[in-house]
Amino acid sequence: MNAHETPGDPGTGLPYDAVVLAGGAARRLGGADKPGVRVGGRALLDRVLTACAGAATTVVVAERRATARPVLWAREDPPGGGPLAALDAGLRHTTAEYVVVLSADLPFLDDGTVRRLLETLRANTGAGNPADTEGELSGPDGVLLVDSGGKDQPLVAAYRVRALRRELDSLAAAASNSGPAAGGDLTGLPLRRLTAALDLIRISDPVASFDCDTWDDIAVARARIREHGHVLDEWITAVKDELGIHLDVDISILLDLARDAAHGVARPAAPLTTFLVGYAAGRAQGGPEAVAEAARKAAALALRWADEDAADAKSDASQPDAGPAGGSAPGAGSDARPDAG
Numbered sequence: 001m002n003a004h005e006t007p008g009d010p011g012t013g014l015p016y017d018a019v020v021l022a023g024g025a026a027r028r029l030g031g032a033d034k035p036g037v038r039v040g041g042r043a044l045l046d047r048v049l050t051a052c053a054g055a056a057t058t059v060v061v062a063e064r065r066a067t068a069r070p071v072l073w074a075r076e077d078p079p080g081g082g083p084l085a086a087l088d089a090g091l092r093h094t095t096a097e098y099v100v101v102l103s104a105d106l107p108f109l110d111d112g113t114v115r116r117l118l119e120t121l122r123a124n125t126g127a128g129n130p131a132d133t134e135g136e137l138s139g140p141d142g143v144l145l146v147d148s149g150g151k152d153q154p155l156v157a158a159y160r161v162r163a164l165r166r167e168l169d170s171l172a173a174a175a176s177n178s179g180p181a182a183g184g185d186l187t188g189l190p191l192r193r194l195t196a197a198l199d200l201i202r203i204s205d206p207v208a209s210f211d212c213d214t215w216d217d218i219a220v221a222r223a224r225i226r227e228h229g230h231v232l233d234e235w236i237t238a239v240k241d242e243l244g245i246h247l248d249v250d251i252s253i254l255l256d257l258a259r260d261a262a263h264g265v266a267r268p269a270a271p272l273t274t275f276l277v278g279y280a281a282g283r284a285q286g287g288p289e290a291v292a293e294a295a296r297k298a299a300a301l302a303l304r305w306a307d308e309d310a311a312d313a314k315s316d317a318s319q320p321d322a323g324p325a326g327g328s329a330p331g332a333g334s335d336a337r338p339d340a341g
Helices: 044-051 083-091 111-123 161-177 215-224 228-243 251-264 269-283 288-318
Strands: 016-021 058-061 072-074 098-103 142-146 152-160 200-204
Touching: 016 044, 016 083, 044 058, 044 098, 044 111, 044 228, 058 083, 083 098, 083 161, 098 111, 098 161, 111 142, 111 152, 111 200, 152 161, 152 200, 228 251, 251 269, 251 288, 269 288
Parallel strands: 016 058, 016 098, 058 072, 142 200
Antiparallel strands: 098 152, 142 152
8 A cells, every 4th residue: 555545445446344264174285384385485375455445444264364454353163264254254254345355376466456356346236236225336236356266366356345244145045045054154155156146247367366386386476476576576576575565656766775885886775775875764753755755865966976986087098197207296216205315
C-alpha cells in the first residue's frame, strides 16, 4: 500500500477485506508446514499477506503463527473441516462489502493481481443495471483466476460478501436437511459446490494462480524468482518484510543514485550513499516522496563532485610540462628545498 492509499482501498475505489486459508494437511508435501515453507527467503503465507496488504481487515484461517504483517486469526470448527468451513469461519470476522479470498500457497501473487480482481468486479457492478430491493448494485458475484490448464482457482478471487454468505447458508441448510449425520454444517464440502452457484467472471493468469502443492512446485517457484527479471524486486520485498518496512519507493531512483555515486565518487560510495538517503528520509518521517527528494539531492551532489574532478583533470591536461624554461613546481627537484645551496 502506498502513502496515498487508505486501508481497504488499493487504489480501486472498492474497499475490501481479505480471508486467507492457511490450513490443510499438505499431504503432497509429506505433511510439511506449507504456509511456512520459504520461497525467496519468505514464508509462502507472508508472500500472500504482502499481496493483500491493502485490505482493511485480513483474516487468516489457521493455527496462530508469527507473520510479517498483523492479522486476525480464525479457525473452523472442527479444525480440518475443509475450505468451505474455513471460508465460513473467516467471513465471520469481515465487515467490508467485498472480500478477496486467497490460499496461502501462491508464491507469485502480488498486489497488482489483487487490484485487477477488484477492478474487474467494480467495472462490472451496476453497469446499466438497477440496484436490488436492498439497495445493492447488481453485477457478478465475483471474479476468479483460471490457471494454465483452464481450471478455476476459487482461492484466488474477489467476491461480494453477501453472495458468499447467501450460498454458504444455503449449502449448510441443504446439508442439515439431508439428515442428522450431515450435522447441518459445511464440513467436508468441496469448493465447487459454492462456485457452481455463483455468477463469476473468469480471468486467465497462469503465473499468479500458480500454487505450490508439491516439492517440485516449490523448486519451480524458487528457481523463477532468481531469474534476472524478478530477482531484484523479490530481494527488495524480502528485505522490507524482514525489517518491517512497508514503504513503496521507486527502485530506479535509488539505482541511478548508486550509479552516480559509484562512478562520480568511488565504488564504495554507492551503498553508503543509498543508506544515508534512507536514513535521512526516515528521520524526516517521510514516505516515498521523502526518499525521492533525498535521493535527488544526493545525486546532484555526486554529479557536482564528478564535474569538479573532470574540471581538475582538464586543467591539469592543459598545463605545460615543467622543464628548464618553465621552472619547477613548488617542492619538485632538489633546488626547491629551503636549505639548498
